[in-house]
Amino acid sequence: MEGDLRRAIARMSGMDEPIAFPVCGCGFPAQLKISWSNDNPGRRFFGCKNYGSLMYRSCRFFSWFDPPMTPRARVIILGLLKRLRADEVQRRKERAAELDNFVVWLDEKQALE
Ligand SMILES: [Zn+2]
Known part of the structure; x- marks a missing residue:
């Protein structure tokens, strides 16, 4: 699922190139997180920083960052x-x-x- 097309650019430590962070429906840049599921162990994805919070619980923004394993x-x-x-x-x-x-x-x- 893709949010709107706005992007926030940030430089992450340990990475040569800046990353374009998608902006989710909440209006915040998504966070880069790491999946530890059996299907995608260690694979990074963008997720809403408000995921699971009461105020923004409707936001389920999710987008893979790493290619499929x-x-x-x-x-x-x-x-x-x-x-x-x-x-x-x-x-x-x-x-x-x-x-x-x-x-x-x-x-x-x-x-x-
Ligand atoms: Zn959100």
Whole structure:
């Protein structure tokens, strides 16, 4: 869905060229956001900055910024995300175990005093 044809130009950090931000029905330049859905992980899109707010809830402006992803890129990114999450869960378990050991050690120390 395309808003009106007004555009706001802005230079984003990490990008060589300025980006033309579409202006949605609210009259504000849309925001560049990142999708983390399974269909489009990491793909950027323009969305209304008021999306979900009570005042502007009717605005559902949406427009892709990045081109469609190849099925291969999708599989690779989802695989990497899954591995990152598994690593994070493992780290949290190890940290919890460390804290448990610490608490047990404190209990034993207090029992001796
Ligand atoms: Zn809007």
